[in-house]
Amino acid sequence: MISAEPYLKTQRVAQALGVSVSTIKRWVDSGMIQAARTVGKHRLIPFSEALRLAREQGFPEANLALLSGLASRPREQGDAGSPVDCLERLLREGKRTEARSFLQAYYRSGVGAVGLADDLIRPVMERIGHGWMVGSLDIYQEHEATETLTSGLRELVTRLGPGRPEGPLALGATTEGDPYVLPGLLGELVLLELGWRVRNLGINLPLRSLAVATLKHRPRLIFLSASYIRNEDEFVKEYRSFHESVAAVGAAVIVGGQALGPSLRSRLLFAGHGDRMAHLAEFARRFSPPAESPMLGDAGL
Amino acid sequence: MISAEPYLKTQRVAQALGVSVSTIKRWVDSGMIQAARTVGKHRLIPFSEALRLAREQGFPEANLALLSGLASRPREQGDAGSPVDCLERLLREGKRTEARSFLQAYYRSGVGAVGLADDLIRPVMERIGHGWMVGSLDIYQEHEATETLTSGLRELVTRLGPGRPEGPLALGATTEGDPYVLPGLLGELVLLELGWRVRNLGINLPLRSLAVATLKHRPRLIFLSASYIRNEDEFVKEYRSFHESVAAVGAAVIVGGQALGPSLRSRLLFAGHGDRMAHLAEFARRFSPPAESPMLGDAGL
DNA sequence: GATCGAATCGTCCAAATCGTCCATTCGATC
DNA sequence: GATCGAATGGACGATTTGGACGATTCGATC
Numbered sequence: 001m002i003s004a005e006p007y008l009k010t011q012r013v014a015q016a017l018g019v020s021v022s023t024i025k026r027w028v029d030s031g032m033i034q035a036a037r038t039v040g041k042h043r044l045i046p047f048s049e050a051l052r053l054a055r056e057q058g059f060p061e062a063n064l065a066l067l068s069g070l071a072s073r074p075r076e077q078g079d080a081g082s083p084v085d086c087l088e089r090l091l092r093e094g095k096r097t098e099a100r101s102f103l104q105a106y107y108r109s110g111v112g113a114v115g116l117a118d119d120l121i122r123p124v125m126e127r128i129g130h131g132w133m134v135g136s137l138d139i140y141q142e143h144e145a146t147e148t149l150t151s152g153l154r155e156l157v158t159r160l161g162p163g164r165p166e167g168p169l170a171l172g173a174t175t176e177g178d179p180y181v182l183p184g185l186l187g188e189l190v191l192l193e194l195g196w197r198v199r200n201l202g203i204n205l206p207l208r209s210l211a212v213a214t215l216k217h218r219p220r221l222i223f224l225s226a227s228y229i230r231n232e233d234e235f236v237k238e239y240r241s242f243h244e245s246v247a248a249v250g251a252a253v254i255v256g257g258q259a260l261g262p263s264l265r266s267r268l269l270f271a272g273h274g275d276r277m278a279h280l281a282e283f284a285r286r287f288s289p290p291a292e293s294p295m296l297g298d299a300g301l
Numbered sequence: 302m303i304s305a306e307p308y309l310k311t312q313r314v315a316q317a318l319g320v321s322v323s324t325i326k327r328w329v330d331s332g333m334i335q336a337a338r339t340v341g342k343h344r345l346i347p348f349s350e351a352l353r354l355a356r357e358q359g360f361p362e363a364n365l366a367l368l369s370g371l372a373s374r375p376r377e378q379g380d381a382g383s384p385v386d387c388l389e390r391l392l393r394e395g396k397r398t399e400a401r402s403f404l405q406a407y408y409r410s411g412v413g414a415v416g417l418a419d420d421l422i423r424p425v426m427e428r429i430g431h432g433w434m435v436g437s438l439d440i441y442q443e444h445e446a447t448e449t450l451t452s453g454l455r456e457l458v459t460r461l462g463p464g465r466p467e468g469p470l471a472l473g474a475t476t477e478g479d480p481y482v483l484p485g486l487l488g489e490l491v492l493l494e495l496g497w498r499v500r501n502l503g504i505n506l507p508l509r510s511l512a513v514a515t516l517k518h519r520p521r522l523i524f525l526s527a528s529y530i531r532n533e534d535e536f537v538k539e540y541r542s543f544h545e546s547v548a549a550v551g552a553a554v555i556v557g558g559q560a561l562g563p564s565l566r567s568r569l570l571f572a573g574h575g576d577r578m579a580h581l582a583e584f585a586r587r588f589s590p591p592a593e594s595p596m597l598g599d600a601g602l
Numbered sequence: 603g604a605t606c607g608a609a610t611c612g613t614c615c616a617a618a619t620c621g622t623c624c625a626t627t628c629g630a631t632c
Numbered sequence: 633g634a635t636c637g638a639a640t641g642g643a644c645g646a647t648t649t650g651g652a653c654g655a656t657t658c659g660a661t662c
Contacts, residue, residue, distance in 0.1 A: 007319035009618075009619075009649095010618090010619070010620095011618070011619080019640080019641090020640070020641045020642075021618095021619085021641085021642090022640070022641055022642070023639080023640060023641075025619090025620085025621085026639080026640085036319070036358040037358055038318075038320060038324070038358065038619095038648080038649080039328060039333055039354070039357070039358070039648095040324075040619085040620080040647070040648045040649070041619085041620060041621085041647090041648080042618085042619055042620070042648065042649070043619080043620090044319045044320075044358070094500070094518075096463065096500075097463045138510050138513045138514070139506065139507060139509075139510035140474075140502045140506055140510040140511060140513060140514040141514075143474075143502045143503045143504075143505075143506055143510075144500065144502055144503070144514075146503065147501060147502065147503040150455075151455055151458070151459060154451075154452055154455045154456070155455075155456070155459055157452070158452065158456055162397070162398050173441075179480070179504075179505060199395070199397075199445065200448060201441050201444050201445055201448065202444045202445070202447065202448040203444075203480075204444075204480060205440065205441055205444055206440060208440075209439050209440035209441040209444075210441060212439045212441060213439070213441040213442075217395075310609075310610075311609090311610070311611095312609070312610080320649075320650085321649065321650045321651075322609095322610085322650085322651090323649070323650055323651070324648080324649055324650075326610090326611085326612085327648090327649085330612095339610095339657080339658080340657090341610085341611085341656070341657040341658070342610085342611060342612090342656085342657080343609085343610055343611070343656095343657065343658075344610080344611090
């Protein structure tokens with residue numbers, strides 16, 4: 001269960017990040033952490049800010065469990081094996097609540113959205129997909145696994161909040177005919193964690209419509225997931241038209257997904273491509289705080 | 302009614318501002334917050350005061366709306382008209398956070414899952430769908446609206462929890478080729494509220510696989526939503542095979558969705574049919590022992 | 603109108619945070 | 633090796649906050 005505690009005090013954040021209270025206070029005062037103040041001048045740090053800082057600064061030993069008020073979970077039954085093994089087992093057995101708890105506990109352990117996506121969810125869903133192919137799993141089990149993960153990820157997305165109001169904007173979408181929600185959700189999570197504002201337009205979106213949204217919202221980044229493409233030639237044609245709108249507003253496109261093999265990619269124009277969320281994160285970092293954030297100027301951390 | 306209750310109690314404000322109840326009481330007593338009193342000395346804090354405090358503390362307004370589980374908003378902007386009008390406007394304008402808050406506030410106002418589904422979400426989505434048809438809305442806006450509602454509904458589902466362990470089991474699914482997630486989520490919400498355990502197998506599920514799941518989990522009820530059917534004859538054939546499995550475990554099937562017109566329905570065997578969630582609820586009540594409804598209170602967030 | 607659980611009341615005190623100052627540490631530079 | 637600037641961690645009294653307590657009020661239900 002996700003803690004309902006929305007704001008953290010200095011000591012909590014200090015413990016979580018492994019620094020002193022004084023340092024947290026100084027970081028807040030210098031603007032590195034955006035925090036509100038109580039009438040009595042106490043600092044209130046939004047959960048999302050603490051989490052963003054923890055990931056951005058790359059605290060490997062950050063005890064993110066403290067951020068959520070989550071006591072370190074004792075090893076329960078079923079925790080044997082690697083995290084991937086464990087989650088796969090829970091999903092196969094249809095243990096939704098347990099799977100969701102495990103998912104969120106894993107996230108809290110400090111791996112961040114990228115680790116969650118690339119090291120846990122992706123391999124698990126590959127295995128489940130494989131099990132479905134070879135017949136050891138029924139379709140409904142694959143559906144149920146997706147449903148469970150979707151539910152857990154949406155909870156995390158909601159928890160991370162709408163993003164920083166002044167953060168750069170990213171649009172996310174999945175191509176027409178593509179029914180896979182998980183990549184879009186994971187992308188949203190990754191970018192939220194990096195301080196972006198994200199509008200995830202969901203699955204099965206025609207590129208024409210994504211172009212309209214691009215012109216209207218003028219994002220700095222667009223992440224497009226394509227796990228399935230009905231007609232490649234038609235897709236390429238629509239993509240080129242779409243890319244004109246993108247160029248018009250100066251946005252960057254990063255594409256991903258199994259459907260975009262090398263041959264197809266060679267016919268498209270985009271700023272980045274990646275199979276993993278790590279690629280998306282790396283890419284986004286180059287685009288996120290270059291101009292406006294004074295926080296990186298003083299600290300070469 | 303959504304627009305009643307112009308005052309907030311101490312606890313609400315405390316949660317919204319991220320401080321304790323004691324602090325709110327002290328602030329009111331010291332005059333920092335102007336508040337009225339009931340005859341029994343309870344503090345009544347005008348929403349505008351809470352809003353002012355939130356601004357002074359430096360929190361974005363959206364946070365306040367989200368965290369206070371807002372049952373009422375000031376009439377400043379946007380709340381004019383019926384709840385349907387209001388939610389439609391928020392969705393059209395892409396105000397996700399506000400729309401989600403509104404959705405949840407509406408639910409908390411006591412209408413229950415059935416009222417939420419039939420009186421708010423269904424008409425709103427009909428309007429949005431209509432706007433898309435006539436071209437006043439782009440596809441991405443329809444997608445975004447669905448995305449927003451999905452997110453809000455999932456949050457409610459998660460909070461209603463996995464259902465009572467001893468409650469009767471229901472399976473939910475949406476037919477193959479049907480991409481609409483909302484009916485399934487609403488059905489899940491309705492049944493959870495009635496004390497059922499629910500396994501929602503999600504969209505785009507072949508009936509063959511639903512049959513397998515039925516044999517394995519042996520539910521008492523199956524709710525099947527069909528907004529789109531590719532091939533009616535094939536569907537009828539598969540449905541009959543599916544219904545054998547259903548009969549084998551003694552489950553009841555209730556079907557719904559636009560795709561199931563009268564002519565098609567006459568060819569199918571089911572225990573119930575309904576266009577509205579009220580039908581599903583009524584039907585489910587007959588199949589489950591009288592259960593107290595675990596309506597979600599204000600303590601959810 | 604009577605009843606009952608949940609929320610709030612007022613009051614109290616321990617605990618946490620405030621701002622400030624200073625010693626220490628760590629690189630970079632001279 | 634010495635020096636300097638920047639960042640950190642800890643200590644100080646003053647202030648603010650959070651939680652506990654029994655009594656009271658609210659609100660929903662019968």
